[in-house]
Amino acid sequence: KQEVTQIPAALSVPEGENLVLNCSFTDSAIYNLQWFRQDPGKGLTSLLLIQSSQREQTSGRLNASLDKSSGRSTLYIAASQPGDSATYLCAVSLLSSNTGKLIFGQGTTLQVKP
Amino acid sequence: DAGVTQSPTHLIKTRGQQVTLRCSPKSGHDTVSWYQQALGQGPQFIFQYYEEEERQRGNFPDRFSGHQFPNYSSELNVNALLLGDSALYLCASSFRGANQPQHFGDGTRLSIL
Numbered sequence: 001k002q003e004v005t006q007i008p009a010a011l012s013v014p015e016g017e018n019l020v021l022n023c024s025f026t027d028s029a030i031y032n033l034q035w036f037r038q039d040p041g042k043g044l045t046s047l048l049l050i051q052s053s054q055r056e057q058t059s060g061r062l063n064a065s066l067d068k069s070s071g072r073s074t075l076y077i078a079a080s081q082p083g084d085s086a087t088y089l090c091a092v093s094l095l096s097s098n099t100g101k102l103i104f105g106q107g108t109t110l111q112v113k114p
Numbered sequence: 115d116a117g118v119t120q121s122p123t124h125l126i127k128t129r130g131q132q133v134t135l136r137c138s139p140k141s142g143h144d145t146v147s148w149y150q151q152a153l154g155q156g157p158q159f160i161f162q163y164y165e166e167e168e169r170q171r172g173n174f175p176d177r178f179s180g181h182q183f184p185n186y187s188s189e190l191n192v193n194a195l196l197l198g199d200s201a202l203y204l205c206a207s208s209f210r211g212a213n214q215p216q217h218f219g220d221g222t223r224l225s226i227l
Contacts, residue, residue, distance in 0.1 A: 004156070036218075043118075043204055044157070044218040089156055099170040100214055101147070102206075104156030 002027040004092060006105035013080055014113050021075040021108045023090035028068050031097070035064050035075050036089045038107070044089065048075070052095075080112045116141060118207050118219035126225045127195050135190040135222045139207030146188040147216060148180060149204040157204055163188050164210070192224075200226045 003026045013019055023033070032051050036044040048057045048064040050073070056065040063076040073090060087109045091102040119138045127133050139146055145164045149157035159172040163182035182188045186207075192199055202223050206216035 034215075041202075041223065043220040044206075046215065046217070049215060091156075097170070099145075099147070099162045099164075100208060100216065101159045101162065101170055101172070102149075102157070102216065103159070106154070106156045 002030075002092065002094060002103050004090060004103050004105040006088075006090060006108050008108060009106065010109045010111075012111040012113065015080060015082060017080050017112075019077050019080055019110070021077070021088050021090075021110070023073040023075070023105055025071045025073075025092050025103075027094065028071055029095045030068065030092045031095050031100070033064075033066055033073050033090060033092050034102070035062075035073075036091065038087045038089060040087075047088075077110075080110075082112045082114050085110055085112050118143075118205055118217050120203075120205050120219040120222050122222060123220070124223045124225075126227060128227050129195055129197060131195050132191065132193045133195060133224060135192075135203050135205075135224070136187065137190070137205030137207075137219060138187045139205075140217045143207035143209050143217070144186050145208045145210055145214075146182060146186065147206045147208070148188070148190050149206065150174070151202040151204055151221070153201070160190070195226050197226050200224060 035047045050066045061078040087107045089107045091104040147162040148160040151157040161171040166182045202221040204221045208214040
């Protein structure tokens with residue numbers, strides 16, 4: 001059974017700091033991995049999607065890496081800003097799934113202090 | 115281009131009641147997935163609908179049922195509500211499922227008293 005774990009559960013940093021969020025998964029037979037952002041009481045916004053054949057994806061100040069063999073992904077946020085404060089979720093879809101069902105971690109809640 | 119829309123945004127029910135949540139997919143999408151997100155947890159997959167049929171189901175009891183209409187919109191029904199059903203219910207749409215990127219709505223916050 002695929003399990004997705006995110007560490008740390010919460011993180012507080014001063015504005016301007018570079019930071020790394022971690023995601024691990026137990027079954028390497030994934031189709032892709034996504035990082036989402038969730039603001040309080042809101043839905044999910046997709047940040048980056050990495051196909052299983054890729055090593056990393058970049059969008060602006062965000063960079064996500066994927067090491068399928070070790071079951072790990074990291075989300076790197078450069079020069080953090082107070083507007084980055086949110087919960088970040090990673091999710092995987094399995095090769096064995098014909099529906100793209102997503103399996104989520106519990107999220108990391110980030111607070112960036114001005 | 116309208117994204118995924120869900121209604122209502124908030125709902126309060128009492129134990130034992132029944133509830134229906136609604137979702138309209140993003141334009142051009144034909145597949146709808148439903149997720150339950152308890153407070154402080156990641157979303158859990160409930161089921162997916164494609165071509166008006168349930169294509170896959172997560173580990174949820176039969177009290178949870180759904181429907182997809184010919185216009186691809188979908189409903190999630192929950193019967194005999196329990197306190198533990200209190201959660202944010204998220205709808206995601208995609209094109210033909212099968213590992214296509216999913217777009218999420220803002221969810222319906224369901225509170226059970």
